[in-house]
Amino acid sequence: MASHRRPKQPSRTRVTVLTATAAAAVALSSQAAQAAPKPSKEDVKAKVDKLYEEAEQATEKYNGAKAKQDKLKEQVDDLQDKVARGQEDLNKLRDGLGSMATAQYRSGGIDPSVQLLLSSDPDEYLDKASTLDQLSGKQAVALKQIGDKQRTLKQQRAEATTKLQDLAETRKSLGEKKKDIQGKLAKAQALLNTLTAQERQALAEKEERANRSNDRVDLGDDVPESQRAAAALAAAKTKIGSPYVWGATGPSSFDCSGLTSWAYAQAGVQLPRTSQEQANAGTHLGQGQLKPGDLVLFYGDLHHIGLYAGNGQVLHAPKPGANVRYESINNMPFMYGVRV
Template sequence: MGSGKCGLLAAAVTVVCAVTVLAGAGTAFASVPPEPSVATASGSPAPTGSPAPGTTPAPAPTPDKDLEKIREQLDRLYHDAAVATDAYNAAEEKAEKQSAELDDLNERIAEGKRKLQRLKDQAGATARAQYRDGGLPPMARFLLTDDPQRFADSAATILNGERATRKLLTETARTQDELRGYADDAAARMKKLEADRAAKDAAKKKIEKRIADAELLESRLEKKEKERLAELERQAARAAQTAWLDSGVLDGISDKASAEGKKAVAFATAQLGKPYVWGAEGPDSFDCSGLTSQAWAAAGHPIPRTSQEQWRQLPHVAVKDMRPGDLIIYFGDATHVAMYAGDGKIIHAPRPGRTVTVTGAGTMPILGVVRPHA
């Protein structure tokens, strides 16, 4: 090939490469709009599409639909934590009951042992008395006497002695049976206590894991995103409350509370602003059922510790018949409880990271209402 042809071929290759590079660049710039130029320290504009030296591009704000997904995920995590908290509180209550009953059994066992020792001492005293009389049993001495009066006295003594001996033997056997029963019962209760403690520990781990997951999820949000997320939560709560009130559920409802109900509401009101802490029953922090159970204890009417047991054990009333002091149970699994304060409002301890607060009674799905005091 001649040198002229080689020159033309090289020129052609150069043109093709240039067109290819320009086409690629055109495609890239078509998909990403150029950013405004920023002047450099020398006064000349920085290259288009590049951040200014020493700056970090601001992250694009998270769309509301993505924040809604995050809100739903947080709700699930905190709901799971609430379920585990109820399990923890129930296990703790059972463990405390088993521990108290075990203490009572141990005291019974100790008293039984003391009683058995007294019976043994009594039997020993009888044996020693017989030895002092020459080793002859009362029946032998009775048969060998020639004195009529002594014969009569001995007959009565023998009869009383036999009765006392039978009573002593019977009482000893019964005490031994009781001790065996107490020991078996104590062993069974200790086994239950260990199971309750294991359930309590498992629930604690689950609570801590769910809360840690939720806190990690929230920590990844920028300040403005957290503010927007909080606003979305408020909007959802307002919408739910408005729909609940618009249903006419409170039409004609009475806000007249019983004397006990007023005391319970007053107690709950005094706790406003105190932090939610799972498993807490005051005085400085509360979980949801810790608040309601302590409020009614202060009103002189103790109720079950957990929201699920409050729902299961306390009398149910219709929403239209509720009055201040009644408890509103939320969600299908009864894992949240609040105190109705009147005027469509509740006082409750919401979840970790929040404080005891007043909000609309219809902001969460209502399972039903219970009345601690008739």
């Protein structure tokens, strides 16, 4: 017969110990929460600025991939156009050869010696025979042209296939770099969202003051070394106040290399797309050699660029959330200048 015993109840001592342990755990977690204070506004700003810098590094990589994609697309289009025209030419050559072969067959159906014996006008026959010899010569030329055209088309098709593969890989890389930029900007925004409304307002006002400082900047008396440098700087000045947008090349928004390439384009000079490529677009200069309109490169990997404006001031598109503006050259780690 089965036994039906009531489960043994925990002792009062055991309950007391469990309760005390739970209370201690709650207290420890509360203390841990208190031990991790909320980051200050300055800490958040420093982290956000670092993320913006990393986003700009990613932006220049994106710009390089975008420029490569555009170039590959142009090359692929050109090759495909050449292949289409070449195929059309090949078809015409084949049609021409076919016409010659047909004509030769019709006039050469009887053995030439028999044709000569039967001909009522030997002179006329000899004239026709000469024409047939010329026709055979043309056939040989046509066959060579067809062979050359076929080899060219094969080469162009192979080149187009390779370029298309490169284009597909570049587009994939472009998507990854875009995702990287968006991820860093999202992290920066999430950090800003941890601040109070008052703290965010204070940061926004500080940024706005930096944007408005253009009205009071002293650019000194230095003059550009060339007309193109003067024209580029003058063009860039008309864009003061335009927003920074990653990947943008104007005319209403810019990233750093987008501004410099746009400005020099207005002076009739085509610069490469990225800051790293623009770094080799002219003669390298030390800080003491800079003149207005020269390019200025910052950071060890050269991921930021601007235009020297004079008196230690740089005109540039600084970062997300900021406008095109003047800023001290000493606010960033200067590498070297470039005179285009």
